[in-house]
Amino acid sequence: xxxxxxxxxxxxxxxxxxxxxxxxxxxxxxxxxxxxxxxxxxxxxxxxxxxxxxxxxxxxxxxxxxxxxxxxxxxxxxxxxxxxxxxxxxxxxxxxxxxxxxxxxxxxxxxxxxxxxxxxxxxxxxxxxxxxxxxxxxxxxxxxxxxxxxxxxxxxxxxxxxxxxxxxxxxxxxxxxxxxxxxx
Amino acid sequence: xxxxxxxxxxxxxxxxxxxxxxxxxxxxxxxxxxxxxxxxxxxxxxxxxxxxxxxxxxxxxxxxxxxxxxxxxxxxxxxxxxxxxxxxxxxxxxxxxxxxxxxxxxxxxxxxxxxxxxxxxxxxxxxxxxxxxxxxxxxxxxxxxxxxxxxxxxxxxxxxxxxxxxxxxxxxxxxxxxxxxxxxxxxxxxxxxxxxxxxxxxxxxxxxxxxxxxxxxxxxxxxxxxxxxxxxxxxxxxxxxxxxxxxxxxxxxxxxxxxxxxxxxxxxxxxxxxxxxxxxxxxxxxxxxxxx
Numbered sequence: 001x002x003x004x005x006x007x008x009x010x011x012x013x014x015x016x017x018x019x020x021x022x023x024x025x026x027x028x029x030x031x032x033x034x035x036x037x038x039x040x041x042x043x044x045x046x047x048x049x050x051x052x053x054x055x056x057x058x059x060x061x062x063x064x065x066x067x068x069x070x071x072x073x074x075x076x077x078x079x080x081x082x083x084x085x086x087x088x089x090x091x092x093x094x095x096x097x098x099x100x101x102x103x104x105x106x107x108x109x110x111x112x113x114x115x116x117x118x119x120x121x122x123x124x125x126x127x128x129x130x131x132x133x134x135x136x137x138x139x140x141x142x143x144x145x146x147x148x149x150x151x152x153x154x155x156x157x158x159x160x161x162x163x164x165x166x167x168x169x170x171x172x173x174x175x176x177x178x179x180x181x182x183x184x
Numbered sequence: 185x186x187x188x189x190x191x192x193x194x195x196x197x198x199x200x201x202x203x204x205x206x207x208x209x210x211x212x213x214x215x216x217x218x219x220x221x222x223x224x225x226x227x228x229x230x231x232x233x234x235x236x237x238x239x240x241x242x243x244x245x246x247x248x249x250x251x252x253x254x255x256x257x258x259x260x261x262x263x264x265x266x267x268x269x270x271x272x273x274x275x276x277x278x279x280x281x282x283x284x285x286x287x288x289x290x291x292x293x294x295x296x297x298x299x300x301x302x303x304x305x306x307x308x309x310x311x312x313x314x315x316x317x318x319x320x321x322x323x324x325x326x327x328x329x330x331x332x333x334x335x336x337x338x339x340x341x342x343x344x345x346x347x348x349x350x351x352x353x354x355x356x357x358x359x360x361x362x363x364x365x366x367x368x369x370x371x372x373x374x375x376x377x378x379x380x381x382x383x384x385x386x387x388x389x390x391x392x393x394x395x396x397x398x399x400x401x402x403x404x405x406x407x408x409x410x411x412x413x414x415x416x417x418x419x420x421x422x423x424x425x426x427x428x429x430x431x432x433x434x435x436x437x438x439x440x441x442x443x444x445x446x447x448x449x450x451x452x453x454x455x456x457x458x459x460x461x462x463x464x465x466x467x468x469x470x471x472x473x474x475x476x
Contacts, residue, residue: 036313066263066303075301076254076263081344081377103435104344104377125435126344126379127468128246129263130254148315149263149303163239163437174376177438181237182431 003161009057010098016118018164020171024122026160030059030101032153034080037144038088045091052143053152055092059099061124064149065133074139074155078129079103082121086110093119101162105174115170122162123173135160198275198332200476202283205336208474209292212338213268214300216472217260220251223406224444224469231381231434231441240439244381247434247467258300262468265302266340268293268322269400277332286324289336294318296338305343325397337404339471345382345464348374351396354458363388363460364423370462371427371443376436379466382443383407384427387461390451399463402447404471411448420446444469 006014008028018024031053033041044051062082066075082102089100090113098119103126106114114121124132138156145151165173225248232244254261270289280288297304297319304319329335350370354362367386374382387398410417423446433439444467453459 064263064303064305066260066265067301069259069301072259075303076260078263080264081347083377103379105375105436123376123435123437125243125246126376127262127466128243128250130257130259130261131246131250133259134253148317149305150315173438174436177237177239177433177436178375178431179438180431181433181438181440183429184431 008059010059011057012098012118015098015120016168018120018167020164020167020173020176022164024162024164026059026157026162028156030061030155030157030160031142032063032065032155033060033085034062034064034150035084036147036150037152038085038092040144042088042091045095051095056096057098058096059101060092060097061155062100062102065139065153066149068139074133074136076129077133077136079124079126082106089113093117106166111166111170111172114166114168118168120164120168121166123165124160124162132160196277196332197279198277199279199281200334201281202285202288204476205280205285205288205334206292206295208336208476209270209289209338210296210299212336212472212474213293213296213302213340216338216340216470217265217300217302218258219255220261220468220470223408224467225251227407227444228381228467231444235434235439235441237433237437237439239437240434240441243434243437244441260302262342262466263303264305264342264344265297266305266342266470267346268297268319269339269341270322270324271337271339271401271404272324272326273329273335274326275331275333276328278334289324290320290322293320293322334476335473336476337471337473339404342466342468345378345466348378349399349461349463351392351459351461353392354460356456356458358458360419363458364426366460367423367446367462368426368430371432371464372430374464375432378464379468380432380436380443381434381441381467383465383469384423384443384446385463385465386423386446386448387459387463388448388450389453390459391454391457392459394451395459395461396463398449398451399461402449403463403465403469405447407469408445416448416450420448
């Protein structure tokens, strides 16, 4: 299958052209964020304050990388379970977030928010963290260093492989894939 | 006579230095995270042959490649280097010297995670949620056995698969069918979240906490090695076949390889109880053992 090359930030047109099952290679800047960072971002929004990163057209990668050993840009860096960010994600999508990378199913509320705002959810292969780390060519902490592995990192990625699991039209690759092979 | 018996006994006591425990635990933490056991890698390769989904095959091949990179470059196969779960079989003829045993294990975890550049994934207070910064506390399961050896297994356990695990106190009337349904429902509900292909550890019997521990211990068995009791081995095979008909597949993207193995451990239970625990392990089924 041909892979679609995407460069961040994603335009509305780009994100709404994607469909479930499409394999993509991501290039450019993406940000990391897990539960603890999401909690803080949403607290800032609640207080009407500015976020430490501009989310317009951006992608958040749900990952808490392992520390970089000497000579490396980053440690191993595979996706974490996206469902833990479900209660926060719609707020960030409202701010212009166009993509999320993780693994595992999203809630209906997140799916609806993606439909409304034209965002997509990509899966990276859970557990293939040593392999994925090779696609990360720069990494720096840009917010919440006290959170350690949960700090927000600005990553530069080159041909980072992911697959569209939820598109902006309510499609769900996990459900479709399961239906295709279920023998019950 | 009493004195004589005591002195004979004392001759059989072997001392083990806690500093050795620190170093060995540190080494095991790193090796477990860098080098996936051959039985797991072989099970990826076998599954790749039987998998019909093209993306499933690709993912299984990538997992073999990932394991090779991790082992060759001494980096963690998964960024979630886990809770350090430590199983200890302590020979009753061993005397531990030069330190506190639990502290030695925790110090080994600190050292291993620091020196191995492993991720520190533990919060100290589960509600306040501040990272301890050194991956302690370790979860230690201690069993006293005969002999004069100390057997230590470090089994780092990731949060994603642990979160999809479950335990239920069934009524004895629900029997084996109830147990099967609970296992299948748990895997179905987990879906793509716990990083399939999975290894499913099942505990049946015991009390609530014993049952959970049985499920965890079941994960330590070499992948696909059947239980010694024929009826339990048959149940393992039946559950594996049923799980692999759910369609979840590698990475949850659809396919026939949802689980690599089902391992069941059993224990006697109260006349009123039938506990069943399902401990789900992702494909990074990590554990390393040393005998001191």
